[in-house]
Amino acid sequence: MLIFAFLTIYFAVYLTECKKQNPSIVIVGAGASGIAAATKLLKNNYTNIKILEAEDRIGGRIKSVKVGDSYVDLGGEFYDGSKDDAVWEMVKDLGILKDRNVDYKIISDGQEIDDENKEKLIAYVISFQDEEECRNLRSIGECFEKTYASLLQRSKSDKETRLLEKSRIWLKNFLSFIGMSTNINDQLLKSYSKQSSSLHWNGHGYKTVLDVMMQKYPDITKQLPIDDKIFLNKRVIHIKGWKNDTIKIKTDDGSRYKADHVIFTTSLGVLKAKHESIFHPPLPANKIAAIKNSGFGSLAKVFVFFEHELDVRGTLHCVWNKQDLKLFNWLKNLVFLIVDERNPKILNGFYGGKGVTLIDTLSDEEVFKGQKYLVSKCLTPKFNVSEPIKILRTSWSTNTNFLGVNSYVSVKGRYNEKLAETLVATGGKPSILFAGEATHPYYYSTVHGAVESGYREAKKIIDFYNTP
Incomplete structure (x- = not known):
């Protein structure tokens, strides 16, 4: 025993x-x-x-796809850390992170808007939450409505007012994109980050x-x-x-x-x-x-391929008229465009905001038609660009293994x-x-x-x- x-x-x-x-x-x-x-x-x-x-x-x-001799990222793309985190510690001595060109251009009615109004719009996106009107508000959406109204009131001309009115949806979607939410009325204002990364992976993905x-x-x-x-x-x-x-x-x-x-x-x-x-x-x-x-939100990317290299540098924003969107209303969710620095025949479009998940439900044919229209309305009047030949797109919100992209604080x-x-x-x-x-x-x-x-x-x- x-x-x-x-x-x-x-x-x-x-x-x-x-x-x-x-x-x-x-x-x-x-x-x-x-x-x-x-x-x-x-x-x-x-x-x-x-x-x-x-x-x-x-x-x-993270979804890096080989295109030619380098990679494009359908998922995470820019390093947006604070240089004291785990990723920075891993790669800081490898020489693979590179500054990107963040020179902003805002196109309206086929023309680039003047520097004064451009700087005003970009400054608003960066610092809108610091305004006194937002002191006791909880959501980004509430703060936006207050500060946007003040922005309109401070307009110096009818021309500036028309530009601000056209920019309203774009500004909302920009704020949604930065916060990774699809509903700025649900995102906590105090969680909004001003940080914007200019570092990319220089073709490594x-x-x-x-x-x-x-x-x-x-x-x-x-x-x-x-x-x-x-x-x-x-x-x-x-x-x-x-x-x-x-x-x-x-x-x-x-x-x-x-x-x-x-x-x-x-x-x-x-x-x-x-x-x-x-x-x-x-x-x-x-x-x-x-x-x-x-909170959990989403965004979309569409990579547009061209036969010839694009003569476009920096970060391009398109502000739409209502009549521009009759055929492809989902283009209102476009936040910005950049040309891939290692693949200058590729234009990368970033989409965010309320309704952005609709893009993931569209057919490739519909999205491609929309990109051709986008190029004709936003790029062709100012830049020398050829016809798009194909697209590569994301579908994060409809992929049942993800159902979106990133969390946010509600x-x-x-x-x-x-x-x-x-x-x-x-x-x-x-x-x-x-x-x-x-x-x-x-x-x-x-x-x-x-x-x-x-x-x-x-x-x-x-x-x-x-x-x-």
């Missing part, structure tokens, strides 16, 4: 120690946060890892961040053993038993996995739409409330830290850990926020096993 008891205790301790040495970890999503978590775990000798990715590629909302984390760049011979741990086309549909010692995961192709820990990194959009069907038992009420009340409250709270199993084990840009307390809606959140959740697992 004593021998049996001894053996039972011995094997229990033995199994526990084995588990501590190499716990099984499933990471849901191979975007920036998922790759960050995996690489940190691997560097700390946690090798029993599986990364389940719903798409047929890694990167998540934002995917470089993934390569650096995986140690495939700058020296591929030092890469981490991660490739065979990534499983593509594996959309997770069920995560069961998170209160228990073993978590069971199922993907849409019928594959099943077991894990001691799950790091869940999919977008807030997916959490909003699918948390009830994914998690069993259900998530705690406070976690559900955080998911529901957090007027309903700031819930980033609540989104990041770990679900703990019986006995105190961190069971389901949440990463992703929406879980970062202040770098939400950014790639560096996603990366840091992945590191954070990996560290929780490492600390759990390193704690006596």
Whole structure:
């Protein structure tokens, strides 16, 4: 009897120690946060890892596409960090970030507006929230209505007034784009950031961040053993038993996995739409409330290809007349255009604001026709441009693996830290850990926020096993 008891205790301790040495970890999503978590775990000798990715590629909302000898980014494009974050630390000495030309041009009725009015409009976008009228207001939308009315009142001429009236929708969409929301009446005014990045990846693509984390760049011979741990086309549909010692995961192709820990990194959009069907038992009420009340928005990009290089430099904005939009009303969501510096035959259009998700539902033919119209109305009168020959476009809001682009802070409250709270199993084990840009307390809606959140959740697992 004593021998049996001894053996039972011995094997229990033995199994526990084995588990501590190499716990099984499933990471849901191979975007920036998922790759960050995996690489940190691997560097700390946690090798029993599986990364389940719903798409047929890694990167998540980083999507760099090879065009010619360089890359264009359909997802994250500009580095918008503060030079003290995880991404900056990774790439600052690699010489791959480059300043872009941010010289602004605003086109109205086929003509570039004068410098005085241009500077006035750009200055408004940058500092509108500092106006006294906004002191006690909560949303960006409320502040916009107040300050825009004041801007009209301060107009010095009928010509300026007409320009401001035409610019109203463009200004609203610009504010939406900067805040990554599709509804500025829902976005908290205090969360509005003046920061605007002028750094781009000089043709390397934002995917470089993934390569650096995986140690495939700058020296591929030092890469981490991660490739065979990534499983593509594996959309997770069920995560069961998170209160228990073993978590069971199922993907849409019928594959099943077991894990001691799950790091869940999919977008807030997916959490909003699918948390009830994914998690069993259900998530705690406070976690559900955080998911529901957090803001999540979208944007669209359309890359237009030309036969000849474009003689357009800087950042181009188009202000429309109402009659201009009768055929393609969705063009009102255009925020700005830039020519790709490494691919000067490509014009990149950025779209934001209320109704921007409609663009993702349009056919390629309809969007292409709209781009030809855009070029004829906004570019051709001033610049020497040829006919567009094809397009490349995004579809973030209609892709069920994302359902949007980035989080923002809603007027309903700031819930980033609540989104990041770990679900703990019986006995105190961190069971389901949440990463992703929406879980970062202040770098939400950014790639560096996603990366840091992945590191954070990996560290929780490492600390759990390193704690006596």
